[in-house]
Amino acid sequence: MGAVDQRDSALTPSFTPEHEALQSLVRRFAQEKIKPIAEQFDESGEFPLETIREMGRLGLMGIEVPEEYGGAGMDTLAYVLTMIEVAKADASHSTILSVNNSLYCHALMAFGTEEQKQQFLVPVASGEKIGAYSLTEPMSGSDAATMSSRAVLSDDGTHYVINGRKSWVTSGPVADVMILFTMTEPERGNKGITAFLIDASQPGLKRGKKEPKLGIRASATSEILYEDYRVPVANVLGKVGEGFRIAMQVLDAGRIGIASQALGIAEAAYEAALEYARIRRAFGSPIGQFQMIQQKIADMRTRIEASRQLIYHAVLAKARAKQTGGRYTTEASMAKLFASETAAFVTDEALQIHGGMGYSKELPLERYYRDARITRIYEGTSEIQRMVIARSELGLR
Ligand code: CAA
Numbered sequence: 001m002g003a004v005d006q007r008d009s010a011l012t013p014s015f016t017p018e019h020e021a022l023q024s025l026v027r028r029f030a031q032e033k034i035k036p037i038a039e040q041f042d043e044s045g046e047f048p049l050e051t052i053r054e055m056g057r058l059g060l061m062g063i064e065v066p067e068e069y070g071g072a073g074m075d076t077l078a079y080v081l082t083m084i085e086v087a088k089a090d091a092s093h094s095t096i097l098s099v100n101n102s103l104y105c106h107a108l109m110a111f112g113t114e115e116q117k118q119q120f121l122v123p124v125a126s127g128e129k130i131g132a133y134s135l136t137e138p139m140s141g142s143d144a145a146t147m148s149s150r151a152v153l154s155d156d157g158t159h160y161v162i163n164g165r166k167s168w169v170t171s172g173p174v175a176d177v178m179i180l181f182t183m184t185e186p187e188r189g190n191k192g193i194t195a196f197l198i199d200a201s202q203p204g205l206k207r208g209k210k211e212p213k214l215g216i217r218a219s220a221t222s223e224i225l226y227e228d229y230r231v232p233v234a235n236v237l238g239k240v241g242e243g244f245r246i247a248m249q250v251l252d253a254g255r256i257g258i259a260s261q262a263l264g265i266a267e268a269a270y271e272a273a274l275e276y277a278r279i280r281r282a283f284g285s286p287i288g289q290f291q292m293i294q295q296k297i298a299d300m301r302t303r304i305e306a307s308r309q310l311i312y313h314a315v316l317a318k319a320r321a322k323q324t325g326g327r328y329t330t331e332a333s334m335a336k337l338f339a340s341e342t343a344a345f346v347t348d349e350a351l352q353i354h355g356g357m358g359y360s361k362e363l364p365l366e367r368y369y370r371d372a373r374i375t376r377i378y379e380g381t382s383e384i385q386r387m388v389i390a391r392s393e394l395g396l397r
Contacts, residue, residue, distance in 0.1 A: 012312045013077045013319070022074065023081045029058065030089035038090035041218035042367055045210070047174050048218050052096055056127010060086075060097060062105050069117055070126035071105065076253075076315045080260045087264025091371035092218035094264060098257040099170045100124060104131030106253045107179050107195070111238040111246055120177055120197045132175035133254075134166040134198075134224055135247050141168075142384050145190035145244055149182040149226065158233060160184070160196065162204070162226040168378070172222035173210050176200055179250075180226075181243045193243035197235040204229030215370035252332045254379045256314045259335035262343035262375040263307050269343075269368040270300050273350035276357075287353070296349045304346065307339035330392040337385035340375035347372040 034051055041048050055061060063079045065071020072078070079101055087094035108121040123129040140147045149164020162182060169178070178198040185192030198205065208223030238246050277288035277297060287293050314335040317328035347369040351358035358365040376382045391397045 011309075013075075013315045015077070018074070019078055019081060022078050023085065025058070026060065026082045026085040029054075030085045030093075034086065034093050035089040038092070038218075039364065039367070041090070041092060043217075045212070045217045047220045048093060048096075049174070051093060052130070053127060055086075055093070055097065059127075061100050061127040062121075062125025063101055065105050065109060065121065065125035069109075070122040070124075070128075076256065076318050077312075080256065080311055080315060083257055083260035084264040084267065087261040088268045090218070091261060091265050091368075092216045094261045095216045095219035095374075096130075096171055098254065098261060099133055100131050102253040102257040103133035103250055104177075104179060107133070107237065107246060107250045108197075110249065111195070111242075112197075115234070116197060116237065124177060129176035130171050130174055132169050132171045132178040133250070134169050134172075134178050134180045136168045137165060138167050138223075142381060144181075144247065145193065147181070147183055147193070150186070151182045151184050151194060151196065151231070153184070153233075154230070159230045160194075160233065160236075162196070162229040162231060164226050165208075166224045166226075167208075168211070168221055169224050170219060170221055170378075172224050173207055173220040178224070179237060181247045182226075184240055184243075188241065190244040191241050193247070194240045195237040195243040195246045196231050197237050198229075198231060200224075202229065202231075213374075215367070215373055248329075249327075251379055252327070252329050253318070255332040255336040255385075256311065256318065258375055258379045259307065259311050259314070259332075259339035262336075262339040262372065263304065263311060265368050265372045265375070266300075266304050266307065266339070266343040266346040269347045269350035269365060269372075270304055272363070272365060272368075273297070273300065273353040276354055293353060296353060300346045300349055303338075303342040307335070307342045310335040310338050329397075330389055333380070333385040333388040336375075336380065337382055337389070340372075341382060343372035343375050 059072035060082055062071030063074050063082055067073040083094055083098060086097055105125050108117055112121060124131040135144055137147050137149060151160040151162045153160055178200060180196045180198045181193055183192050184194040204227050206225040208225055211221040277293050278286055280287045314328060314331040317331035321328045351365045351369050354365050357363055
């Protein structure tokens with residue numbers, strides 16, 4: 001067994017009055033504005049632009065971005081609390097929020113130049129534009145470094161010309177700007193990947209068809225096709241050849257967001273199940289009086305709280321890494337792994353407690369069950385998280 005980390009002096013991040021105010025503001029907004037439309041947008045698969053714009057006006061599209069760059073100037077705990085509340089109301093909204101905040105804005109904050117921040121961060125953090133993150137390709141998912149898209153430097157050295165196909169791009173059908181990871185020097189493997197800032201309105205970029213999906217149906221997902229798309233060298237994010245490290249580092253932040261999303265979905269399903277266990281009667285008493293239901297309630301609640309602690313643990317590790325220049329990869333992967341598997345367990349058990357009513361579209365249980373499924377797949381499958389954690393424990397990274 002690997003050595004257990006004893007470095008945390010605190011077990012949970014510090015909650016300030018600002019965190020509490022944010023949490024109650026987001027809770028009210030999510031319950032009053034998002035929850036009532038969740039079913040309709042799940043059904044239609046339409047992108048919920050109006051509520052996303054409202055979240056932008058509330059400062060939720062760039063929570064950790066400093067105010068001078070259009071964001072709310074808060075910390076990762078604030079982001080986590082927001083993700084939980086939004087996901088509890090509707091997972092689709094939280095997916096859009098998550099990519100904008102912890103993949104797109106985070107990458108620009110960590111690696112962008114001042115000019116890049118002005119042009120590409122300010123409008124996205126303020127919610128005026130929508131950002132996306134483009135890593136996966138049809139033949140490159142978990143093995144992210146093996147990509148076939150290419151960027152070739154123009155003869156005059158002013159532009160790169162990009163060709164290739166990216167898939168599963170969250171917000172792809174609507175995003176104004178994207179971070180693209182593509183090969184500039186294929187012979188160098190993962191050291192040949194470069195990150196680019198892409199303006200989606202320029203010629204040479206085509207949006208593929210919107211993916212029909214099992215869950216998070218209102219978060220639009222599509223392919224993005226590049227055909228001789230010309231991007232100025234000034235749009236290289238970080239250094240040429242540094243793209244894989246940027247992609248991975250950004251995913252560390254993203255995985256805390258997906259863990260929080262999974263926790264929010266689990267909480268929504270759990271609260272519904274708890275209420276149902278109190279009111280539904282069978283064999284002469286409320287079903288909550290039966291030990292088999294009690295066991296489910298106890299296991300659901302315990303796993304939810306364990307997920308929350310792993311998320312807080314990752315938040316603390318991220319803050320510590322910011323000070324020391326270290327990594328929090330393992331902590332983020334553990335939080336994502338456990339919270340997403342908990343969301344699967346809890347939504348399944350909550351549906352089971354509801355019996356036939358859980359299977360009906362009249363209640364949101366079946367939506368929670370479908371929405372939870374993606375959290376074990378995107379931003380790194382559960383299998384990849386286990387690989388990351390085990391490699392770190394074994395000193396193999
Ligand atoms: N931070 C910084 N550097 C990192 C890193 C991290 N988290 N992870 C890896 N690196 C570095 C390594 O240190 C190594 O550097 P050196 O070569 O200098 O030593 C380099 O990157 C290569 O690392 P590995 O040897 O570990 O690379 P690998 O090819 O074996 O793959 C992997 C590692 C963990 C499997 C990685 O490919 C991975 O995470 N795959 C999953 C990809 C993923 O999550 N995709 C989801 C895309 S986003 C999405 O879902 C859509 C959306 O819109 C939400």
